[in-house]
Amino acid sequence: MRKFSFISVFAISIVASVVVFSCEKKPDPVDPPPTEEPKEKENIFVSKEPSTKNVLLEEYTGDGCGYCPYGHKISDEMAEKYSGQYFAINIHAGFTASAHKTPIGVALDTLFKIDKYGYPAGVINREKTTSSGFVYARDRGAWENYAKQILAKDAYVNVAAESTIEQASRKLTVNVQAYFTNNSDVPTNYINVVIVQNNILGYQNNMSVYSEMVVGSKYKHNHMFRDAITGINGEAMDKNEKNYLYSKTFTYDIPETISKTNVVLEDLEIIVFVTEDTPANAKTIIPRVVNVNKSSIVLK
Numbered sequence: 684m685r686k687f688s689f690i691s692v693f694a695i696s697i698v699a700s701v702v703v704f705s706c707e708k709k710p711d712p713v714d715p716p717p718t719e720e721p722k723e724k725e726n727i728f729v730s731k732e733p734s735t736k737n738v739l740l741e742e743y744t745g746d747g748c749g750y751c752p753y754g755h756k757i758s759d760e761m762a763e764k765y766s767g768q769y770f771a772i773n774i775h776a777g778f779t780a781s782a783h784k785t786p787i788g789v790a791l792d793t794l795f796k797i798d799k800y801g802y803p804a805g806v807i808n809r810e811k812t813t814s815s816g817f818v819y820a821r822d823r824g825a826w827e828n829y830a831k832q833i834l835a836k837d838a839y840v841n842v843a844a845e846s847t848i849e850q851a852s853r854k855l856t857v858n859v860q861a862y863f864t865n866n867s868d869v870p871t872n873y874i875n876v877v878i879v880q881n882n883i884l885g886y887q888n889n890m891s892v893y894s895e896m897v898v899g900s901k902y903k904h905n906h907m908f909r910d911a912i913t914g915i916n917g918e919a920m921d922k923n924e925k926n927y928l929y930s931k932t933f934t935y936d937i938p939e940t941i942s943k944t945n946v947v948l949e950d951l952e953i954i955v956f957v958t959e960d961t962p963a964n965a966k967t968i969i970p971r972v973v974n975v976n977k978s979s980i981v982l983k
Contacts, residue, residue, distance in 0.1 A: 696740035727928065729843040729860035736838040738830045739956055739975040741806040743797045743820070745779030749889040750903075754803030754823040756893045759905070761827055768834060770954055770975050771906045772879055775872045777802055782885060783942050788908050789914045794962045795819045808833050808972040809958065809965075817966055839865035840872070840923070844955045848948055853937040857912065857978060859955055861920070861929040869959045872973065873917030876933055877954045881905040883944055885943070890948075909941050916961035953978035 726734045742758055744751040760773045775783035776792035779802045797804045797820055804820035807829050812818045823831060842861040848854070857876055887902030896903045911917075920929050937946055956975035960968045 712848070727860065727862075728845060729862045729928070730841045731862050731864065732841075732949060733864040734838055734841055734974075734975065736833050736836045737767075737975045739808055739954070740764065740769070740771045740826060740830070740835045741791070741809075742771060742773045743776055743792055743802055743804045743806070744773050744800055745775055745777055745781070746783065746886050746902075746904075747888050748779035750823075751779070751803045752887060752889055752892040752896070755896065755905070756825060756847050758805075759822050760764070761830060765830065765834065766786045769830065770956060770977055771981075772877060772908050773904065773906045774928045775907045779808045781890075783883070783904070783907060783944060785908060785910065785942055787911050790915055791962055793966050801960060808975075809962075809970050810972075811969055817969070819965065831898050837865075839863060839867060839925075839972050839975040840957050842874075842955050842957050842974050842976050844876070844976065846953050846978045846980045848937070848980060848982050850982055853939075853948065855912075855935040855937050855953075857933045857935070857953055857955070859929075859931050859933065859978075861957055863923055863925055863927045863929075867923035867959075867973075869923075872920045872923045873958045873961060874913060874920055874929070874931070875917040875958060876912040877956075878909045878912065878935070878937075879906050879952045879954060880909050880946065881907075881950045881952065882943075882947070883907055883950075885944075901945070909946065910935075911953075916963055917958055920957070950983060951980065953980060 728932060740758055742754055762771060772929050774788040774791060776788045777798050787833050795806055800820035803823055805823060805826045806819045807821060812821055840861050840863045844857050844859045846857045868885050883904040883906060884898055884901040888898055888903040940946060955978055957973045958970050959973060960970040
């Protein structure tokens, strides 16, 4: 019988080991743990810090009003003095306005009983003027004094907005945020988004009083109310408790003209404010403005 050498036996052992090892089932590869996509950081642009109130003046005016240019000038001086804290909306309505009227502007004039007071009349943060009765109109000589009182009051909500206008389609998009730094004083708050326009040239009685606004034979109307995206009463907010962040996007198709006046995109401003009730209830409940701000606007 043939004998195997030691080297042959060793070689056979190595081959056998390799065969056995290669036949063993290899463990399935372990997949690495899934990595979560990083969440996009929420773009919060409204302040979360407690603040005092800003001022909103709704100035009821008209092109046939001889004293209205005095009011326009006082309001503009206040806007410069309290920059970033004071915002104006000029509403053309009543018996002194022959142009620039809008359905919502006329309705507000009626609800706040401006025609019984006279023009110009200022409604400041939609606060009452007296302890008795629901009277809102204030004389132009009292505007700044009352504005100072408003500026000293705490606001339980901050409001801000960022807007874009697509020039080709005239599509306006307004991203609104409101942050409640404290609990609200009322069951429901309302968000309001208003469009105003500057540099509207037209007639104005006694315009020489505010000579800076005279352009040739015409008068430059600013802060003119054009429309309210959220309607006359605003839109109810779903919550109003401390630390709640309200966020909503509004869209609006900007018409070519409003009340027979061209709507120039570059001259628009967006004013946003939060109220405690609606003008429809102004005879029984104060629809006060808690806070107000102006939106940034990007034209595309």
